[in-house]
Amino acid sequence: MQMPEPDASVLARKPAVVAALRKVLPAGAVIDDPAETRAYECDALTAYRCPPLCAVLPASTEEVAAVLKICHRMGVPVVPRGAGTSLAGGALPTADSVILGVARMTQVLETDYANRFIRVQTGRTNLSVSGAVEAEGFFYAPDPSSQLACAIAGNIAMNSGGAHCLKYGVTTNNLLGVTMVTMEGEVVELGGAHLDAAGLDLMGLVCGSEGQLGVVTEATLRILAKPEGARPVLIGYDSLEVAGQCVSDIIEAGVLPVAIEFMDRPCIRATDAFSGAGYPDCEALLIVEVEGSEAEIAEQLEIITGIARKHDPVELRESGSAEESARIWLGRKSAFGAMGQINDYICLDGTIPVSSLPEVLRRMGDLSRDFGLDVANVFHAGDGNMHPLILFNANQEGQLALAEGLGAEILKLCVEVGGCLTGEHGVGIEKRDLMEHQYRPADLEAQMRVKDVFDPQWLLNPAKVFPLSVSAARREGGLAPHVA
Amino acid sequence: MMRPGTEAELAEILRSARAPLAVRGGGTRGVAPAGAVLETGGLSGVKLYEPGALTLVVGAGTPLAEVEALLAEKGQRLAFEPMDHRVLLGGEGEPTIGGVVAANVSGPRRVQVGACRDHLLGVRFVDGSGEVISNGGRVMKNVTGYDLVKLMAGSWGTLGVLSEVSLKVLARPQAEATLVRRGQGAAEAVADLCRAMGTPYDVSGAAWLEEGAELRLRVEGLAGSVAYRAQALGAALGGGLELVEGAESAALWREVRDVAPFAGTAGAVWRISVKPTEAPGLLEALAPHKAGAMLDWSGGLVWLLATGGAQAIRAEVDKLGGHATLVRGAGDATVPMFHPRPAPIARLEEGLRKRFDPRGILNPGLMEGA
Numbered sequence: 001m002q003m004p005e006p007d008a009s010v011l012a013r014k015p016a017v018v019a020a021l022r023k024v025l026p027a028g029a030v031i032d033d034p035a036e037t038r039a040y041e042c043d044a045l046t047a048y049r050c051p052p053l054c055a056v057l058p059a060s061t062e063e064v065a066a067v068l069k070i071c072h073r074m075g076v077p078v079v080p081r082g083a084g085t086s087l088a089g090g091a092l093p094t095a096d097s098v099i100l101g102v103a104r105m106t107q108v109l110e111t112d113y114a115n116r117f118i119r120v121q122t123g124r125t126n127l128s129v130s131g132a133v134e135a136e137g138f139f140y141a142p143d144p145s146s147q148l149a150c151a152i153a154g155n156i157a158m159n160s161g162g163a164h165c166l167k168y169g170v171t172t173n174n175l176l177g178v179t180m181v182t183m184e185g186e187v188v189e190l191g192g193a194h195l196d197a198a199g200l201d202l203m204g205l206v207c208g209s210e211g212q213l214g215v216v217t218e219a220t221l222r223i224l225a226k227p228e229g230a231r232p233v234l235i236g237y238d239s240l241e242v243a244g245q246c247v248s249d250i251i252e253a254g255v256l257p258v259a260i261e262f263m264d265r266p267c268i269r270a271t272d273a274f275s276g277a278g279y280p281d282c283e284a285l286l287i288v289e290v291e292g293s294e295a296e297i298a299e300q301l302e303i304i305t306g307i308a309r310k311h312d313p314v315e316l317r318e319s320g321s322a323e324e325s326a327r328i329w330l331g332r333k334s335a336f337g338a339m340g341q342i343n344d345y346i347c348l349d350g351t352i353p354v355s356s357l358p359e360v361l362r363r364m365g366d367l368s369r370d371f372g373l374d375v376a377n378v379f380h381a382g383d384g385n386m387h388p389l390i391l392f393n394a395n396q397e398g399q400l401a402l403a404e405g406l407g408a409e410i411l412k413l414c415v416e417v418g419g420c421l422t423g424e425h426g427v428g429i430e431k432r433d434l435m436e437h438q439y440r441p442a443d444l445e446a447q448m449r450v451k452d453v454f455d456p457q458w459l460l461n462p463a464k465v466f467p468l469s470v471s472a473a474r475r476e477g478g479l480a481p482h483v484a
Numbered sequence: 485m486m487r488p489g490t491e492a493e494l495a496e497i498l499r500s501a502r503a504p505l506a507v508r509g510g511g512t513r514g515v516a517p518a519g520a521v522l523e524t525g526g527l528s529g530v531k532l533y534e535p536g537a538l539t540l541v542v543g544a545g546t547p548l549a550e551v552e553a554l555l556a557e558k559g560q561r562l563a564f565e566p567m568d569h570r571v572l573l574g575g576e577g578e579p580t581i582g583g584v585v586a587a588n589v590s591g592p593r594r595v596q597v598g599a600c601r602d603h604l605l606g607v608r609f610v611d612g613s614g615e616v617i618s619n620g621g622r623v624m625k626n627v628t629g630y631d632l633v634k635l636m637a638g639s640w641g642t643l644g645v646l647s648e649v650s651l652k653v654l655a656r657p658q659a660e661a662t663l664v665r666r667g668q669g670a671a672e673a674v675a676d677l678c679r680a681m682g683t684p685y686d687v688s689g690a691a692w693l694e695e696g697a698e699l700r701l702r703v704e705g706l707a708g709s710v711a712y713r714a715q716a717l718g719a720a721l722g723g724g725l726e727l728v729e730g731a732e733s734a735a736l737w738r739e740v741r742d743v744a745p746f747a748g749t750a751g752a753v754w755r756i757s758v759k760p761t762e763a764p765g766l767l768e769a770l771a772p773h774k775a776g777a778m779l780d781w782s783g784g785l786v787w788l789l790a791t792g793g794a795q796a797i798r799a800e801v802d803k804l805g806g807h808a809t810l811v812r813g814a815g816d817a818t819v820p821m822f823h824p825r826p827a828p829i830a831r832l833e834e835g836l837r838k839r840f841d842p843r844g845i846l847n848p849g850l851m852e853g854a
Contacts (some may be wrong), residue, residue, distance in 0.1 A: 014547040060601075101678045114678040115759045115784075159627045171623060172634065188828045194757040195784050196588065196599060197638060197822040198807035199851055200833045204601060204634025207625050225684045248536030254559060254655030255706070293716075303706075351623040354537040383624040384537070423625035431628070438628055441620070446617045446840070447630040453835035465629060 006096035024066035031055040040099045045089040052093035059104045061217040069185030072122035080211035082154025085146040090429025124155035138223040141168035159208030166382035167258040172207040183455045211461045213454040227291035235308045236282040236315030242358035243284035260382035261287040267376040276339030278316040335378045344389035351423035351449035371406040379407030385423035397407030489526040491647040499614030507641035509583025514573045517847040544582025544646035548755045563654040565591030571742035582646040588638030591741035592689040595781040598845035601637035606650035612841025622650045643840040657704040661714040662733040663725040665699045671764040677782035685713040690782035691740045752814040756786040794819040824853045
């Protein structure tokens with residue numbers, strides 16, 4: 001993965017940039033010691049690293065605005081950073097960039113149960129948003145696997161999803177308003193505690209824009225009343241096709257489970273060995289979870305198990321207690337840890353139409369054989385969001401490149417069947433160079449025009465999302481070629 | 485009038501256009517910008533429908549009625565419950581799915597499942613220069629590049645003319661029931677509606693009609709579940725609510741969806757977005773101009789029938805941080821349809837319009853406003 005050459009004139013001005021930032025931030029909020037900036041040299045895509053020019057940790061919207069005004073005036077690129085859990089390299093710095101971290105901005109600013117929202121500073125972690133409202137019986141729905149660590153800022157930047165979005169939607173569906181600072185340092189309010197936009201849906205545009213349109217410092221989030229209860233059922237099949245058909249039939253039957261998780265045999269074996277969940281050794285395992293009162297759960301599970309039985313499962317395990325429920329989820333929840341134990345892996349998140357599931361799994365198997373690398377699958381089947389884990393040995397020369405090559409082929413396959421490159425992790429640098437497989441030049445041009453409006457000099461997180469060759473004129477010239 | 489039959493024809497029309505165009509689906513939403521009419525009805529037809537994947541891809545000019553009939557055959561529907569503006573505005577046109585998307589039209593169920601924009605998975609459109617642009621797709625989770633899908637929803641044809649839309653559809657539930665209580669004023673009713681939304685009973689409609697002082701709460705789902713939740717919800721609100729089921733319940737919500745209480749009335753109709761608990765105070769503050777009111781979204785959507793007072797209405801709403809759209813004017817052309825935005829936001833919107841429609845030919849002036 002290429003990154004652009006750092007701007008030598010910016011590198012040369014480092015002392016002046018740091019001094020200017022120190023003037024507007026409290027002591028300790030500007031980090032330029034090379035030993036300390038190393039903490040910001042990468043995110044969760046650890047294969048790529050680069051120390052930034054410096055890192056700043058503002059504590060308020062005003063401080064963020066002050067930082068951006070300086071960087072704008074001095075022509076210094078800025079890379080916003082939430083908790084640094086991006087799997088796509090969304091927070092990877094360049095040597096000439098200032099990392100703007102929101103880690104010190106963790107306050108709850110307002111909770112309003114009657115109107116069902118919470119307003120927080122965006123450095124707050126996803127899980128602690130739910131934590132702030134759970135005593136009153138509420139929760140914040142989007143639940144990415146990294147929810148213990150990941151920040152709302154990053155959730156908004158990447159429009160994060162999670163296991164339960166089949167019912168509750170992803171970040172953009174649960175975001176009501178944002179306070180955003182533009183690259184010029186101007187503070188704008190988009191949306192709010194009310195619904196819908198007065199004009200164009202700029203908040204919808206900002207959500208998922210990977211920190212390239214502005215820095216979101218505060219967010220108004222929809223909170224929901226917790227369901228009375230939830231219960232999973234475990235269903236095993238000896239055929240990927242049949243399991244895929246079962247998913248489709250459940251959805252078509254009109255029950256809307258909160259989650260339908262899918263694991264294939266390599267994943268089942270690895271997680272079972274790791275966690276002792278007691279999973280059957282079969283081709284495909286589904287975990288389907290429903291919510292409601294006891295009677296409602298029973299009513300939904302009756303329909304679901306009825307459909308599952310028609311497809312002749314090798315295993316159908318209903319949960320009779322909280323312990324049994326936890327056991328059903330145990331393996332799934334430890335899947336990534338289990339894989340990490342036995343191998344290095346790359347985790348992709350291409351999305352496909354649910355109907356293409358069997359075809360994609362079959363062809364992915366072929367690719368896996370062609371490349372000589374194992375692929376384990378664990379994913380959100382209800383919404384087609386795959387999570388192929390490509391297993392490789394990072395200590396062996398050439399294996400990372402080989403794994404990346406296989407990853408690219410799998411993502412192209414997702415696009416070919418009518419899906420997309422990324423369902424919830426974002427493009428970052430990881431999928432940047434594949435964008436031309438999903439979008440035609442005019443489609444990418446239209447997206448870059450949006451950045452031209454919000455950030456005409458292309459200073460915010462400039463080397464992400466768009467292939468470097470496609471964005472070169474803008475990043476180097478500062479303005480779109482056709483815009484005077 | 486121009487009526488392209490294909491996306492390529494649409495692109496050619498826009499490339500060669502030399503004067504403003506009034507983009508129109510079914511022409512039922514009450515806007516008539518100046519310019520030659522460009523009608524999208526020719527861009528119709530189902531491209532793909534996969535009930536098992538909850539996905540529908542259709543030409544933007546496809547009549548809404550056709551879409552709804554197709555989905556009903558498979559026991560599915562557009563969950564965001566788009567309003568039929570003809571009830572309120574009169575008119576003869578046939579609403580199109582592209583019109584629904586362009587205006588981001590959402591009904592009572594928005595409070596539970598989200599707006600039209602939340603169900604829009606992908607768009608194809610032609611921008612003001614005649615360039616065909618595609619964004620999003622047909623899958624439910626997609627964060628590949630910028631979300632122009634959200635930008636196009638509710639952009640009223642000012643950034644481009646939709647040629648194709650891809651939507652998430654949902655199952656039509658087995659049963660529905662509505663709890664009704666009469667005689668509560670707005671303040672009391674909104675308190676109850678908000679309480680209901682804070683229960684785990686998955687309320688899918690929460691409205692109050694000034695006429696008859698009638699509170700309505702809807703639950704939908706499997707039959708057993710609906711019976712349970714209706715009972716539990718009634719109990720949580722202190723009992724004494726009347727239970728209306730099935731088709732009768734559905735009729736109550738068509739009325740709310742289409743703002744039927746204001747049909748055939750005289751006066752301006754405003755659609756106001758505020759925090760739910762602020763709705764009662766707003767109605768009080770606007771009493772001198774108010775000729776009727778209906779609250780949806782547990783109070784978050786105020787439908788106001790008004791005689792004059794446009795300045796006062798927008799000023800009151802500004803105090804609350806919401807916005808007010810003039811859905812049915814009363815002959816005063818000086819009142820803009822959309823709520824004026826603060827200068828920095830208006831500048832961003834203007835910047836987007838300039839880049840997507842550099843010659844300013846798409847519904848010019850319709851959404852301007854700072």
